[in-house]
Amino acid sequence: MEKMTSPYKWGMVIDLDRCTGCGACVVACQAENNVGLCDKKEIAEGRDMHWLRIERFWVGEYPDVRVRFLPVLCQHCHDAPCEPVCPVYASYHNPDGLNGQVYNRCVGTRYCGNNCPYAVRVFNFYPHDWPKPLDNQLSPDITVRSRGVMEKCTFCVQRIRRAKEEAKGEGRMVRDGEVQPACAQTCPAEAIVFGNMADPQSRVARLSRSPRRFRLLEHLGTHPSVYYLKGGGREHV
């Protein structure tokens, strides 16, 4: 039997000092992953389908007011609260440390979404259709999810797979920076860095050792694979 360990532990670092909150990552994620188009009514009901959102916080009062942005996506926890509650094992952990979701196994109990402290799993409440010829934009690499399943960020697993296959064909490991999810690829300020945490020399592993690092809701003990770096420097508020 093949051993269940892997030389890869995919992880991400988001530098909040670089992030300008511009939203390029949000659209890139939708474009890459066939995320459904939600009209105003659906979003009003809280049934928005974004896999990646930018949280915005107002701190202080005029004129000493500041804004902070926090891109939130699936944190790919090592002790993921969504996994043990899934009755059909649609939510699972893969050897690379990804928190995976098997769409055709999902029966839509939404227990996982209920248990996720980061509110990053989105449920398909409606059938999302792409009016012709808009359906031409759908990526052939990813399934188009139907109504009634839970979906989420996968760190663009289709890109990871391709990179791994290519590397395997050439008999080597995936190089640092060779594979990037759509959000990291497009981020103008290079705030999002993705890579192999298991390689201590990778850029993402080096950044994750920064003294500015923290993880979301760390006290819950979910051990996310996404590290954030706090803003630095002097602040005047």
Next chain:
Amino acid sequence: MKRRTFLQLSGMTAAGTVLSGCQSGNEKLIPYLVPPDEGVTPGKADYYASSCRFCPAGCGILVRVSEGRAKKIEGNPAHPVNRGKLCAMGQAVLQELYHPDRVPQPLKRSGPRGSGAFTRISWEESLELLAGQLRALQREKATDRLALVTPQLNGTLVELTTRFMRVFGSPHHLSFDLLGPDWLRTATRRSFGQPGLPWYDVAETRYLLSFGADFVEHHLSPVQYGYAFGRMRQGRDTVRGHFTYVGGRMSLTGASADRWMPARPGSEGALALGMARLILAESLSDAGSLAVNGLQTEKLLRRLEAYDLPRVAEQTGLPQRIIAEVAREFATTRPALAMAGETVAFQSNGPDAVRAVQMLNLLVGNLNRPGGVYPDGGSRVGPENSFTELLSLVAAMRDGRFRVAMIHGDPVHAIPPATGFQEALARVPFIVSFSSLMDDTALQADLILPDHAALESWGDVIPLAGTRDRVIGLMQPVVTPLFDTRQFPDVLMAMADKLGGKTAAFPYQSYQEMLKGTMEKRVGRAARRDFETVWVELLRQGGLFETRQGQEKGYRRAPGSSLPNPAEPRFAGDEKRFPLHLLVYPSIAFYDGRGAPLPWLQQLPDPMTTVVWDSWVEINPRTAAEMGIGFGDLVEVTSPQGAMRLPAVIYPGIRPDMVAIPLGQGHRGMGRYARGRGSNPLVLLALITDGTETRPAWHATRVRLTRISEKGELVTAGHPQGSYRSELIEI
């Protein structure tokens, strides 16, 4: 199929696979009824390099094409402007290509104007229709009664339109963009005697002082400056660049700043000169730079006498201590950089305020230095029309001077109605629109000749102020056209052909050939011998990227240029009846409105307010509380020019005496995703005159608010304050 049959069949297939052994069986497994013509391999994507022309920044893109369909747009890593990065708008251009409401073929109006009743006609018929109109003008020797209205064009397209209009015999080509940086060009010419736009070296600077320049959102080249901003912040080992933002509304760019200085609208120029005076008085200025530019400290100080700290503090409404602190930080940190942006420029005293900010750069000696300002590498070839020229065109239209108007773009939506453009246009008997979507202008047209989408077009894009190098991005069609559309330049060439006698003016068969011809001229003699190979290589890499060989001309103060002296700001609207300042700003998703038809952009939560699918008015919490306005209430905004109803957003980052409305929504047409969403704040803008020129008072209009009801129907993607408590997640 029965289970038994299925098992039999699968058993046979498995055996077949084993038998075929080492041969690659894959080709046999997926047969085509109609074999693909272009060597399409199923499941294998190709990447085509092209350029984004959504905004003037002109980033390079790579389009992922799979089975003949464009799937995803990514930044081109080889392009010097965006280096593989791309903004939200650039990603969404894909939806322009596949928009379900594109105009599929030429349309002729069949009902009253603006009713939207059109009948489909063929290209032959439509071209003949236009040619007939133009021939009539030629016959009557009235060729100057043709007007061409386009956005600011560049590259080969300018050559073509200029030649067409000249050969036809009409001088009336208005190339105008509401967001075009003419103001910056004019100010730079007056300060430094050079028309080139500035290129700011943000990545290397240590202190960035932005006077309303929203470089993360739309100012000049947002992806380029977003990249530079990231490097300024955390790209160097020991230095973290400091960023101070001046402006009455905290924009998305301002949100990234370490310090926000909410100066009173119209006082930014005075603030810059106040800082200049303090820097000179405390001898913090760069003596070398002053000497090179022929300035003396004592003389300057005498001229700046009026801008003493207490007076500037009173004008701007900022504490003296903070002004002095920022001025000292700016002067003592090297290199430091000051930028001026739209919110400053569109005041009544805008031109001088922009020059005042430019003078700060001169004082601290950062002209033509790393971390400072350089002239950009872009070559400006096209006509640049200012607002004044727009006004004179409108006046001529109103007098009934035009018989035919050919319009590219959507000026009916993007030009403030205070100019009278919309009414004047109604007096033109024959309007031709080249819009590929049924936008507000196309709705008024008599004939629609739909253009290709950007991803189906040939073209060259000269990026706006994105590099110091000469860059010409190329556009190539990445998919075969979806509909029966034709590219705007090809239509012009066909028209020239039809009008006859002038074909010599266009020695090319198609625009593609013309483009190839101009590129051949640009690459230089050495490369021209085997141009076919060079051309393919240029298309492959996405354009012509040249690094500059040190022949550039740096900035130097124009001899005899006067010191900027911003006047007291004036506002449209009486202070008593209209107590609040209005700021109209380009939204990060819609730019001047062209992003509104794309659903990805409509449902992209606005970063500062998280509002989706709508427009809104931003009000300071204190002002809102005083007026009894709650989050999401419907309010009426009234200016001397007009009124509109909008949902309210309580916005902590705006001055209490100010409200702000994003641009881009409020289309009557533009397809199912844009139609009837939000409102267009341009109807509120009045015009202001500063004695020499008239400009739209984007930031110099006063308004009043009236609460209407609590039913604003505002939808936000997040909680108004964020769905976590920020202290819980440690930021």
